[in-house]
Amino acid sequence: MTHRTTRCVVLDSYANGTALSESHFSLESKTLAPLAESQVLLQTLVLSPDPYMRGRMTGMDNFFLPQFELRAPLVGFGVARILESRNPAFTPGQLVHGSIEWAEMSNWGANLYVASLGSLELLDPQIKPHRRALDVLGITGLTAYFGALEVARPRRGETLLISGAAGSIGSIVGQIAKIRGARVIGLAGSDRKCAVLKEQLGFDAALNYRSASLEQQLRELMPTGPDIYFDNVGGPLTQMVMWQMQRPARVIECGQISTYDQDGGGWNLDIRPIHGQGLSWEGFTPVQFQEFFPAALAQLGYWLRSGKVIALETVINGFENAPRSLAGLFRGDNLGKMLLNVAD
Amino acid sequence: MTHRTTRCVVLDSYANGTALSESHFSLESKTLAPLAESQVLLQTLVLSPDPYMRGRMTGMDNFFLPQFELRAPLVGFGVARILESRNPAFTPGQLVHGSIEWAEMSNWGANLYVASLGSLELLDPQIKPHRRALDVLGITGLTAYFGALEVARPRRGETLLISGAAGSIGSIVGQIAKIRGARVIGLAGSDRKCAVLKEQLGFDAALNYRSASLEQQLRELMPTGPDIYFDNVGGPLTQMVMWQMQRPARVIECGQISTYDQDGGGWNLDIRPIHGQGLSWEGFTPVQFQEFFPAALAQLGYWLRSGKVIALETVINGFENAPRSLAGLFRGDNLGKMLLNVAD
Numbered sequence: 001m002t003h004r005t006t007r008c009v010v011l012d013s014y015a016n017g018t019a020l021s022e023s024h025f026s027l028e029s030k031t032l033a034p035l036a037e038s039q040v041l042l043q044t045l046v047l048s049p050d051p052y053m054r055g056r057m058t059g060m061d062n063f064f065l066p067q068f069e070l071r072a073p074l075v076g077f078g079v080a081r082i083l084e085s086r087n088p089a090f091t092p093g094q095l096v097h098g099s100i101e102w103a104e105m106s107n108w109g110a111n112l113y114v115a116s117l118g119s120l121e122l123l124d125p126q127i128k129p130h131r132r133a134l135d136v137l138g139i140t141g142l143t144a145y146f147g148a149l150e151v152a153r154p155r156r157g158e159t160l161l162i163s164g165a166a167g168s169i170g171s172i173v174g175q176i177a178k179i180r181g182a183r184v185i186g187l188a189g190s191d192r193k194c195a196v197l198k199e200q201l202g203f204d205a206a207l208n209y210r211s212a213s214l215e216q217q218l219r220e221l222m223p224t225g226p227d228i229y230f231d232n233v234g235g236p237l238t239q240m241v242m243w244q245m246q247r248p249a250r251v252i253e254c255g256q257i258s259t260y261d262q263d264g265g266g267w268n269l270d271i272r273p274i275h276g277q278g279l280s281w282e283g284f285t286p287v288q289f290q291e292f293f294p295a296a297l298a299q300l301g302y303w304l305r306s307g308k309v310i311a312l313e314t315v316i317n318g319f320e321n322a323p324r325s326l327a328g329l330f331r332g333d334n335l336g337k338m339l340l341n342v343a344d
Numbered sequence: 345m346t347h348r349t350t351r352c353v354v355l356d357s358y359a360n361g362t363a364l365s366e367s368h369f370s371l372e373s374k375t376l377a378p379l380a381e382s383q384v385l386l387q388t389l390v391l392s393p394d395p396y397m398r399g400r401m402t403g404m405d406n407f408f409l410p411q412f413e414l415r416a417p418l419v420g421f422g423v424a425r426i427l428e429s430r431n432p433a434f435t436p437g438q439l440v441h442g443s444i445e446w447a448e449m450s451n452w453g454a455n456l457y458v459a460s461l462g463s464l465e466l467l468d469p470q471i472k473p474h475r476r477a478l479d480v481l482g483i484t485g486l487t488a489y490f491g492a493l494e495v496a497r498p499r500r501g502e503t504l505l506i507s508g509a510a511g512s513i514g515s516i517v518g519q520i521a522k523i524r525g526a527r528v529i530g531l532a533g534s535d536r537k538c539a540v541l542k543e544q545l546g547f548d549a550a551l552n553y554r555s556a557s558l559e560q561q562l563r564e565l566m567p568t569g570p571d572i573y574f575d576n577v578g579g580p581l582t583q584m585v586m587w588q589m590q591r592p593a594r595v596i597e598c599g600q601i602s603t604y605d606q607d608g609g610g611w612n613l614d615i616r617p618i619h620g621q622g623l624s625w626e627g628f629t630p631v632q633f634q635e636f637f638p639a640a641l642a643q644l645g646y647w648l649r650s651g652k653v654i655a656l657e658t659v660i661n662g663f664e665n666a667p668r669s670l671a672g673l674f675r676g677d678n679l680g681k682m683l684l685n686v687a688d
Contacts, residue, residue, distance in 0.1 A: 271613045276408060
């Protein structure tokens with residue numbers, strides 16, 4: 001049995017109260033131990049830089065997930081190929097997905113934090129390309145599906161405003177809301193992103209949130225505010241939107257990405273507009289709907305195949321670009337889902 | 345026309361990021377100008393120290409109401425008698441209620457901040473004692489009525505947990521929820537308050553939130569958490585409660601009194617339990633239901649007369665105790681509505 005060497009991405013320092021940047025990470029060499037009983041050797045194909053990972057990089061207790069260990073490989077969702085197996089459930093050549101190390105190769109089966117979403121699973125061969133298991137047909141798509149259909153529940157004719165609309169979840173939520181008959185307006189960080197939302201995804205309108213006249217533009221589009229605000233962003237943008245909403249309008253909170261760099265890791269909200277405008281604010285995580293993942297994945301698969309939902313993606317190639325794929329996610333470098341392609 | 349002298353309460357300094365105390369106020373003498381056209385001279389009978397006033401004492405922009413001017417008389421809800429009138433709508437001897445100066449006598453009709461709840465109004469002679477216009481039959485009762493019936497909407501058999509349950513609003517919300525068939529559990533700051541909730545108001549249970557075993561007691565009473573949490577308090581107590589709640593449980597936010605001493609005036613919320621537990625969080629102000637005040641006041645009057653709703657009150661006598669009535673409100677000195685009786 002040979003001792004293999006691989007590269008992995010480690011967190012060099014926590015980023016609390018400061019922007020995450022490439023300098024927080026480094027690529028390191030690692031020698032893999034021989035496979036232990038029940039382990040498999042994985043070749044990483046695609047990794048999924050996800051906003052929730054930021055909460056594991058602050059060094060602060062975040063209530064949801066434990067902090068990443070400094071100088072140890074990051075862990076996140078990914079798609080991989082089985083290279084060797086000492087586990088009867090897996091055979092070399094099979095494709096799998098689950099929580100894996102941010103490494104080109106890794107021994108799976110010990111010491112990995114496994115999210116409650118499950119362990120390593122065989123990839124459904126219908127999922128093509130296989131990176132769809134990390135966006136529309138993965139936790140991203142499931143979050144959008146349940147957020148749109150079980151939490152936001154837009155009625156026909158209601159106006160749904162989405163922040164982070166060109167992001168991984170927002171872009172899917174908007175398309176599902178259109179299928180449901182809502183009027184969908186997106187907020188995104190560049191004119192190019194707005195154009196894609198309107199022209200490729202069929203949004204009714206899209207506004208660049210960096211525009212100085214945003215507040216005025218929102219008032220013109222929605223004189224009494226949106227009926228539903230699907231929020232991926234938080235912070236001052238969300239404050240401003242909420243002051244324009246009127247009871248019984250509702251906010252669906254899916255993420256607060258603009259706050260994660262704050263001291264303490266963010267997730268703080270000034271509730272005065274909720275109080276003053278009589279709004280409701282609803283949070284959720286997809287895990288709450290876990291029993292219904294089969295239905296959701298089947299439906300999302302149907303929508304993908306029929307072209308009713310389009311997968312927007314930004315694929316960065318090359319494992320050496322892993323730090324950029326992570327830091328860039330919080331700068332809005334991505335249009336749709338950020339993905340890191342490691343090997344074909 | 346004589347020049348009258350009266351006493352008034354002024355704010356000496358703003359209290360931002362620090363507890364409000366008697367030392368922030370002083371009593372001052374004031375000479376009243378002769379009545380101008382359309383003004384009336386009021387003799388103050390009862391004043392209403394209310395939690396929302398704290399937001400006018402921070403020196404910070406609070407979005408809701410302007411800051412009190414330093415060294416000028418405070419303004420708040422009160423009941424008064426017309427002593428003199430140069431306004432055809434009022435006759436000496438009549439009782440009125442509305443936003444008035446914290447003074448033993450005052451000229452009404454100029455320079456008062458008038459809440460959107462209306463101006464000076466004749467007191468309905470059916471309201472007895474007249475201080476009921478400041479609690480069950482005033483904005484306090486209206487807040488409780490709409491908060492309970494239009495926002496919280498407890499269904500028969502649901503468990504409603506109330507923080508600040510022995511306060512002015514909480515004590516009424518609990519009684520209305522009992523009428524609606526809910527199981528009602530109160531959180532209050534002393535064993536005596538808890539006893540009153542159970543023995544006088546018919547709460548199913550009441551817990552002292554200062555108890556070291558509170559979390560355990562809550563779990564025993566509500567193994568899956570409350571269905572509805574009616575929150576008057578906010579802060580760490582609310583955080584703890586929310587972590588025990590399970591989707592689709594809901595929080596009704598009526599006030600956040602434990603946060604008002606914070607730098608910036610409070611109203612900040614750590615939303616992680618809302619996100620993680622999939623809760624909904626709803627805010628409101630009674631003004632949103634203003635069109636329906638007549639129905640609410642008629643219903644509250646019926647409940648009062650029939651004894652189905654009991655007015656809990658803490659009456660402090662003597663204008664010189666005005667600072668204590670205000671500061672004490674934020675120490676929990678009150679059982680039910682805090683009232684300052686100025687004259688009979």
